Every structure is written in C-alpha cells, then in structure tokens.
Amino acid sequence: MARIDLVDLAHSYGGNDADPESFALKPISMTWRQGGAYALLGPSGCGKTTLLNLISGIVTPSRGKILFDGTDITPLSTQKRNIAQVFQFPVIYDTMTVGQNLAFPLKNRGVPKAEIEARVAEIARLLDLTPYLKRKATRLTADAKQKISLGRGLVRSDVAAVLFDEPLTVIDPELKWELRSKLKALHRALDLTMIYVTHDQTEALTFADTVVVMHDGRVVQSGTPAELFDKPAHTFVGYFIGSPGMNIVPAQVRGREARIDGHLIALTRGYDTLPQGATIEIGVRPEFVELTAPAPGLLTAQIERIDDLGRIRFARVKIGEVKFAARVPPGFSVGGSEAGLVFDPTRVHVYADSRLVEGTA
Amino acid sequence: MDKTINQKAWFLVLPVFLVVAFSAVLPLMTVVNYSMQDTFGNNQFFWNGVGWFKELLDPSSDLGERFFASLWRNLFFSAVILAIEVPLGIVVALTMPRQGWQVAACLVIMALPLLIPWNVVGTIWQIFGRPDIGLLGYVLNSIGIDYNYVSNEFDAWATVIAMDVWHWTSLVALLCYAGLKSIPDAYYQAAQIDGASRWAVFTAIQLPKMHRVLLIAVLLRFMDSFMIYTEPFVVTGGGPGNSTTFISIELVKIALGQFDLGKAAALSLVYNLIVLIVCWVFYTVMTNAGADRPVKEGAA
Numbered sequence: 001m002a003r004i005d006l007v008d009l010a011h012s013y014g015g016n017d018a019d020p021e022s023f024a025l026k027p028i029s030m031t032w033r034q035g036g037a038y039a040l041l042g043p044s045g046c047g048k049t050t051l052l053n054l055i056s057g058i059v060t061p062s063r064g065k066i067l068f069d070g071t072d073i074t075p076l077s078t079q080k081r082n083i084a085q086v087f088q089f090p091v092i093y094d095t096m097t098v099g100q101n102l103a104f105p106l107k108n109r110g111v112p113k114a115e116i117e118a119r120v121a122e123i124a125r126l127l128d129l130t131p132y133l134k135r136k137a138t139r140l141t142a143d144a145k146q147k148i149s150l151g152r153g154l155v156r157s158d159v160a161a162v163l164f165d166e167p168l169t170v171i172d173p174e175l176k177w178e179l180r181s182k183l184k185a186l187h188r189a190l191d192l193t194m195i196y197v198t199h200d201q202t203e204a205l206t207f208a209d210t211v212v213v214m215h216d217g218r219v220v221q222s223g224t225p226a227e228l229f230d231k232p233a234h235t236f237v238g239y240f241i242g243s244p245g246m247n248i249v250p251a252q253v254r255g256r257e258a259r260i261d262g263h264l265i266a267l268t269r270g271y272d273t274l275p276q277g278a279t280i281e282i283g284v285r286p287e288f289v290e291l292t293a294p295a296p297g298l299l300t301a302q303i304e305r306i307d308d309l310g311r312i313r314f315a316r317v318k319i320g321e322v323k324f325a326a327r328v329p330p331g332f333s334v335g336g337s338e339a340g341l342v343f344d345p346t347r348v349h350v351y352a353d354s355r356l357v358e359g360t361a
Numbered sequence: 362m363d364k365t366i367n368q369k370a371w372f373l374v375l376p377v378f379l380v381v382a383f384s385a386v387l388p389l390m391t392v393v394n395y396s397m398q399d400t401f402g403n404n405q406f407f408w409n410g411v412g413w414f415k416e417l418l419d420p421s422s423d424l425g426e427r428f429f430a431s432l433w434r435n436l437f438f439s440a441v442i443l444a445i446e447v448p449l450g451i452v453v454a455l456t457m458p459r460q461g462w463q464v465a466a467c468l469v470i471m472a473l474p475l476l477i478p479w480n481v482v483g484t485i486w487q488i489f490g491r492p493d494i495g496l497l498g499y500v501l502n503s504i505g506i507d508y509n510y511v512s513n514e515f516d517a518w519a520t521v522i523a524m525d526v527w528h529w530t531s532l533v534a535l536l537c538y539a540g541l542k543s544i545p546d547a548y549y550q551a552a553q554i555d556g557a558s559r560w561a562v563f564t565a566i567q568l569p570k571m572h573r574v575l576l577i578a579v580l581l582r583f584m585d586s587f588m589i590y591t592e593p594f595v596v597t598g599g600g601p602g603n604s605t606t607f608i609s610i611e612l613v614k615i616a617l618g619q620f621d622l623g624k625a626a627a628l629s630l631v632y633n634l635i636v637l638i639v640c641w642v643f644y645t646v647m648t649n650a651g652a653d654r655p656v657k658e659g660a661a
Binding site for chain 1: 545546548550551553554555556558561564565566568569571604
C-alpha cells in the first residue's frame with residue numbers, strides 16, 4: 001500500500017532523443033493517494049496503457065521517476081515492484097485449478113501456506129468463485145476466467161496498487177455491471193489503491209473517485225466525475241465526457257460577453273486578458289442550452305433532428321455551419337425548422353486554444 | 362418436401378474412387394491375398410489360410426523370432442529418439458530469438474536438415490562416421506575412442522540415433538517455436554506480475570500452451586521413426602549382424618531378398634496395424650490428458 005508519485009514521467013517507444021511531440025506519453029507529474037480509486041480515461045492510443053505499463057514496470061520510462069511512498073522504484077523490475085495488474089484478456093494458468101491460480105502469486109513469493117489458504121478463500125468468496133476452487137480453470141467461461149485474473153490481482157494484501165487494463169472488454173454487457181459494482185465493493189473491502197484504464201466513460205465515472213482524462217499522450221484533466229462534467233479543463237474533456245458531448249463553438253469574447261454569429265451571449269465572468277492570437281471558443285453542455293420558439297434577440301438555429309433519450313430530449317441543430325446540441329424542455333413541441341437558443345450564463349465556459357480560461361469575477 | 366434426385370452426382374466422385382482403388386485398395390487387397398498363400402515361383406500359389414500369421418506371432422518360429430526381434434529394436438529406437446528429440450526440440454525452441462533478422466536466419470538454418478533427402482542423409486553420416494576418411498570417425502579414433510559403426514553394435518546404434526536426432530530435431534523445434542509464438546505477451550507479463558520464476562513460467566505457461574504442437578510432434582516422429590528404412594539401410598545395412606535391422610529392413614529382406622511374398626505380406630499387414638494402434642493410443646491419451654473443453658456453466 002502506497003502513495004504513488006509520478007515525477008516528470010515521459011515515455012517514447014522511439015527512444016529518448018525522439019521529438020517530444022511524438023512521445024507516447026508526454027511529461028506528466030501527479031500524485032495518487034493510498035487507497036484511492038482512479039480511472040485513466042481516454043480514446044485508444046492516448047497513452048493510458050503506456051502509463052499503466054510504466055507503473056507496473058513492463059515498460060521502462062524514457063524520462064522521469066516513479067515513487068512509491070517516496071521511494072524511487074523506477075529501476076526495479078516488475079517482480080520487485082509489488083504491484084498487481086489485470087489485463088484486457090483473461091490470463092489463466094491452464095494446468096492449475098481455480099484455487100491454484102489464485103494462490104500462484106502468493107506461492108511464488110513464499111507466503112506461508114495457512115495465509116495463502118485464508119487469502120484465497122477470502123478472494124474466492126468476494127468474487128463468488130468458492131464453488132469452483134477445485135475445478136480446472138481451463139473449463140470455465142470467459143467471464144469466470146476474467147474473474148480469476150481479477151482475483152489473482154487482488155489476492156496479495158501488500159501490493160502498492162492494483163492496475164486494471166480495460167479488464168471488462170471480454171465480458172458480456174449484463175455481467176459488466178455486476179463485475180464493476182463488485183470491483184467497487186472490493187475496493188471498499190480491501191483498502192487497495194486501484195488504477196483502472198478504460199475508454200468507456202461510464203466505466204470510469206462509476207468506478208473511480210478521481211478520473212484522469214488523457215488525450216494525445218497528455219493528462220488533460222484530473223478530477224471527480226462532477227468536476228469533469230461541470231468544468232472541463234480542456235475542450236477534449238468537454239466532448240469526450242457526457243452524451244452528447246459539450247458544444248464547442250468559435251466565438252469572439254470581449255469582457256463579459258461572447259459573440260457567436262453576430263449574437264450576444266452574456267457571460268457571468270469577465271475575460272479581458274485573453275491571450276493574443278489564440279483560438280477562442282466557448283463551450284456549453286447541451287443540458288444547459290434550452291430550445292425555445294425563435295424570438296428577436298435570441299440566437300437562431302436550424303433544427304436538424306430531435307433525439308429522444310426517454311427521460312430527456314436533445315435537439316441537434318446548426319448555427320450557420322457549426323453543429324450544436326440543445327435540451328428540448330418537457331412539453332415543448334417543435335414547430336418549423338428554426339428555433340431560438342437560451343443559454344444558462346453560469347454554465348458557459350471560455351476556451352483559449354482548447355484550454356479553459358478562468359474569468360475574473 | 363420433394364427432393365430432386367440426381368444420381369449423376371456419383372460421377373463426380375468416380376475419379377477419386379478410381380484413383381484410390383488403383384493406388385491403395387487394390388494393392389492392399391493384393392497384399393491381403395498374398396498373406397493367405399504360399400508360392401514356389403512359376404506364379405503358382407497355394408492356399409495357406411492364417412498360417413503365416415500364426416508363424417509370425419509365434420516367437421519360437423524363425424519368422425516370429427525375426428519379427429519380434431526387429432519389433433523390439435524398432436520400439437526401442439523410437440523411444441530413444443523421442444526421449445532425445447522432444448526435450449531437445451523444446452530447449453532449442455526456447456532459446457531461439459523472438460524477433461529481428463536472427464529469427465529468419467535461425468529458421469532457415471533449422472530447416473536445412475529437413476530438406477535433405479533420406480538417402481543423402483544416410484550417405485552423409487556413412488562417410489562422416491568412417492574411421493579412415495570421415496571427420497567424426499577419424500577425430501573420435503584419433504582422440505583415443507575406439508569408434509567403428511561397422512563392427513561395433515553400440516557404435517552403430519549411436520550413429521543411427523545421432524543421425525535421426527540431427528535430421529529431425531529441427532522439426533520438433535520448429536513446431537514448438539510456432540506453439541511458443543502463439544502465446545500472447547499478456548501471459549508473460551502476468552507471470553512477471555505474479556512473481557513467477559523462469560521454471561514456473563515454463564511449467565505453468567509455455568509447456569501447457571505447447572501441448573498441442575507437442576502431440577503432433579510426437580505423433581509425427583513416432584510414425585516416421587517406426588517406419589524408418591533408408592537412413593539405417595544406407596549407413597549400417599542393418600548390421601553389424603542384425604543389430605540395427607528394423608522392421609522395414611526385415612520386411613524388404615523377406616519380400617525381395619528371399620521372395621517370400623506370403624510371409625512378407627503377413628508381416629506388412631501386422632506392421633501397418635501396429636502403427637495404427639499406437640497412433641490411436643497416443644492420440645487418445647494425449648488429447649484426454651489435457652482436455653481443453655470449456656464447460657458452459659453460469660459462473661456468475
């Protein structure tokens with residue numbers, strides 16, 4: 001069990017002298033506290049698996065250091081790092097029974113027999129594997145095999161962290177929910193630091209108390225699910241999280257007002273010191289833009305279609321050539337091809353070169 | 362529902378029937394026919410019933426003695442070369458490089474012995490082992506080892522076994538290498554995470570994953586070594602004495618040397634049956650030992 005510090009950590013598969021812009025993982029520094037549940041969220045190729053493999057020691061970083069409780073473990077091999085990792089596809093040892101599979105990491109480290117038995121029994125109970133302990137592991141279904149992999153990751157009580165690399169990819173959708181809530185329960189029961197890599201925002205947001213969003217080898221934001229939703233630090237976070245994602249529209253921003261397509265939108269904060277020459281955009285989640293009948297003074301948009309999600313309806317509209325999504329209030333019936341948009345000014349954020357600009361009060 | 366009956370489709374299988382009949386069924390039936398008869402030449406045949414088979418399976422008769430002696434020799438030979446080639450092939454496969462240009466180089470070098478015709482292999486070793494001009498024989502004798510495969514039974518056996526190991530270990534190694542290559546990296550990474558030793562990685566991951574290719578390797582090597590003829594015939598001619606006379610060599614002696622068609626036919630039928638039975642036993646035992654049938658059960 002440990003606090004994990006990443007100090008200026010970076011990795012390039014092409015070697016140390018490659019162009020820093022081509023790094024699979026650009027330099028990052030962050031701290032993960034003991035006992036936390038973290039998710040690394042991002043699309044394929046964003047560097048999240050690289051980061052995970054750096055922490056577990058499968059990959060050695062080109063630069064920077066990894067500290068477990070203040071001790072530099074960067075040069076240590078995977079075996080010596082005291083870390084557990086669960087992979088995307090189930091890994092089971094064919095010749096062993098389920099129980100032997102679970103005991104394997106402990107046996108290799110010379111844990112006393114009585115302790116192994118107690119620990120295996122506990123993990124098997126938590127994962128509902130008890131009836132299968134004496135069975136050959138090869139004869140089980142994919143999700144049971146993945147449970148064994150999870151179990152092998154969780155069986156050691158002394159690990160610094162348990163890393164999960166998209167562990168639910170091969171699991172049927174209905175079992176995914178179950179295993180995810182099981183993992184959450186295991187996290188509470190076992191007090192282990194868990195780091196969970198996924199490209200599925202639902203998985204990340206339900207599992208983790210801190211979600212680290214990665215994009216193009218960089219960490220673009222790290223925060224609670226609510227923070228990521230309310231105040232995306234980067235336009236990428238805005239549209240990657242949430243369904244539909246945040247509306248990002250080019251705008252001219254001066255003082256306390258933004259101008260889109262010649263229309264004024266009031267802002268609650270002042271933006272007098274925007275960087276010169278930067279691309280200025282405003283971002284607002286579809287939940288906070290309401291569709292109304294067109295009226296003078298309102299931004300007008302062309303309605304393309306209405307998505308009915310059951311509990312809520314979203315209109316897909318166009319402002320000029322820019323696509324936009326807005327909430328359709330209950331009871332509002334859409335007539336005609338044009339509609340007005342009403343913004344919630346407290347929810348409109350300003351981005352310069354894709355990064356959030358904190359306005360002045 | 363009415364089905365259109367079209368018997369013309371039979372014509373499509375007819376060529377296969379004809380080819381198989383001429384290449385396999387008719388010769389086999391001829392052998393069966395011979396095995397029931399005796400001949401003294403002049404194309405005159407006399408009915409002998411199961412007489413040859415009785416004699417063949419009776420170790421006190423001349424034919425039976427020769428048959429059982431060569432059978433045990435053959436089984437011993439197969440056991441020895443399997444015991445050497447399988448572990449050696451696994452070790453070679455494990456030490457082969459995983460990537461880079463060395464892979465191609467290794468594969469080509471390993472495949473070379475497999476490409477050499479049997480009788481050439483025999484000739485190579487026959488000369489290689491000669492005490493007067495052969496590199497191996499000359500060197501062994503000059504360092505004081507009295508080696509002569511023509512007169513010494515042990516030397517003859519050692520030469521034949523060394524030749525087979527040289528010729529065929531690469532086949533086992535290549536099969537094992539293919540098996541090893543198919544193991545996903547995640548298994549090795551997981552083993553690292555689980556703190557497995559090199560030996561544990563071998564027994565828990567590599568050996569079980571090679572199980573299928575090893576089954577094929579053992580089957581192929583058994584069948585091939587049980588039917589071995591050309592190489593020992595070229596090197597030792599079955600000698601000294603009868604010490605390296607395997608079943609196939611004995612069979613050729615009886616059929617073509619003595620022209621005892623009946624005896625030879627009976628022997629070849631029994632020979633064939635043994636190969637079939639042993640292969641079936643191997644296959645059944647090895648597939649059941651590590652059965653990989655997933656049982657669909659709600660593990661939730």
